[in-house]
Amino acid sequence: MSSSIVLQKAAENGLTVTGLTFRSQDVRPGFVFFALKGANADGNLFIDDALARGAGMVVSMFAPAKPCPALYYQSADIDRDMADAAYEFYGRPSDAMHMTGITGTKGKTSIAYLLESILTAAGHKVGALGTVNYRMAGQVLSKAPNTTPAALVLFELLARMKNGGCDSVVMEVSSHALELQRVRHIWYDTAVFTNLQRDHLDFHHTFENYFKAKQKLFENLADPHNFKPNRVAVINADDPYGKRLLELLQGRVKTVTFGLESEADFKAQDIQETLEGTSFSINGTPMHIRLLGRHNVYNALAACAAAWVHGADEAAIVRGLAALPGVPGRMERIDEGQPFSVFVDFAYTDESLRRAFDTVEPFKKGRVLVVFGCGGQRDRTKRPLMGNTACSRADRVFLTNDNPRCEDPQQIFNDILAGMKDFSNYQIIPDRAQAIESALKEAQPGDIVIIAGKGHEDYQLVGTQKRHFSDQETVRTWLQKEKKKYV
Incomplete structure (x- = not known):
């Protein structure tokens, strides 16, 4: 017998399940639509869209707001029921x-x-x-x-x-x-x-x-x-x-x-x-x-x-x-022949930022410059800790946006600055590309530049928009443009 109550209910009611999804736009005839209520979106608002696309069954934590033309199952634990259904539907x-x-x-x-x-x-x-x-x-x-x-x-x-x-x-x-x-x-x-x-x-x-x-x-x-x-x-x-x-x-x-x-x-x-x-x-x-x-x-x-x-x-x-040649965005070295070292790293906590500084310490010949920010709508308590770590370990700090999401970037900066009160070795450049370019312009032979926070990510979340942005691409574009200065 199936371990999935959802698939059992479907079978009992003669529904041949053709697919499972929690995205209404992906629904096809015979699909089970899981109306998930998340932090940023509520699948229950898209039940009508799912039904219009042919959903054979709707699963929700809530009772139906109106009569439902398809099979409807009110789940006491939708995460559990979704996992049970997926495990069985895809053949364990x-x-x-x-x-x-x-x-x-x-x-x-x-x-x-x-x-x-x-x-x-x-x-x-x-x-x-x-x-x-x-x-x-x-x-x-x-x-x-x-x-x-x-x-x-x-x-x-x-x-x-x-x-x-x-x-x-x-x-x-x-x-x-x-x-x-x-x-x-x-x-x-x-x-x-x-x-x-x-x-x-x-x-x-x-x-x-x-x-x-x-x-x-x-x-x-x-x-x-x-x-x-x-x-x-x-x-x-x-x-x-x-x-x-x-x-x-x-x-x-x-x-x-x-x-x-x-x-x-x-x-x-x-x-x-x-x-x-x-x-x-x-x-x-x-x-x-x-x-x-x-x-x-x-x-x-x-x-x-x-x-x-x-x-x-x-x-x-x-x-x-x-x-293994390397891991994307994990102390990833960008080398275009420049006389200083550049690393892109995913460090987004004070501990991981400290670890990035520890990693470059044995190779330090000049200054260490760091570009970083903190993600919006995430743990605020780590922000001043990251600010303090950056200023205490780096010679120059370029504070910028990470993924602000729907939080006010200035509020994020203010939280970070609370840990930087005793320092003056920083500047705020909200535009991330400009901050990276400023750090690269300032770098001298023997310096080390660490660009922290986003690592492998090739996007930036600003408001509700997901924009293309890559730290690696930004670095390479600038270094290649300036290459004649180093050759």
Whole structure:
């Protein structure tokens, strides 16, 4: 019997379901339309549009406002019912693949790319879902509107991966996805915990709630319904919340640890950093990644541990780590022959901004200039912390817009400036392109320019508009225009 009450109701009423969606514009005859009420839009306002397009069934948390010509189901938990329906409709695709879920505040994307590269080197056909995009066997399927997509999108993608011959899936699992049941019915073989830092308190409200959301991924491994035979939790033994997870899982789930300071199963030694990448060894075996920073050693260790759990041998691990050219928007170096270094990074918290400064510290010959802003309609408490970190660590700060969304940019600046009261090494340039160009114009030979906050994103959210904007494109355009000065 189907685990989906929605599909059961459809079958009982003679409806042949042809598709599932929460976007009324995507409805076709026979579709089930889930009228989701979100923070910015209410699907219940589009029920008439869905019906006009042929919806065979409407699912909503609310009773119908008027008689409905199609089948109507009032759901007590629409997130759960949507996940149940997607899992069944798309043929339970995750059951047939090795599933690795990666969660934590920082490092998810880099670990996913590293692990994908290792598993590919080991001969697996890999699907990958994360913050940058969704991929199958190295080919991009689509850009990623969410780190972990909604259940309807997620199971459709997993079905494509399964039908395309993938035997393994590597996916970033956000705290939002865990809280909103997007990954319900995905039984994981491996779960990876990176770290826990201040973030997303606008959604979770307390740090404890944030941790408990992350913990759900590991409870998935311990769940008696999880039929995967060799379930393993891969955990950062240096992180305080990693230590807490290890205690909670003791005797319930097999664990493998990684770290640099604590006793761990995967521990790096002999770390050497250059602008070309980072070298280290694990149990005497030399490894190299083309990524910068001590934090990426942690990410590489996590990927090595998860790959080993999956059966990858040492040779594949070494090859896979070395093969990855970089991760989009993660300390991504832009080099057009200029006599100073430019990095584009996704840092959008004070901790990740501090990490970006730590990464370039060994290569510092001149000044450090940083361009950054804070996203609108997001956690306001981190704004003054980011302002203070920027001014205390950089020689010059260019404060600009990130994704202001529907919040007043001046209010965002005011919040950031509260942490910059004791400094004068900054200027405010609201236009992001102008701020980037100003930093590049000011850069001298030997300087380092960090452009933080947006990373891989190729858009800017201003009001309700999504405009094309890329930090990388802006940098390259300016550097190429000025190239004759450097040659």
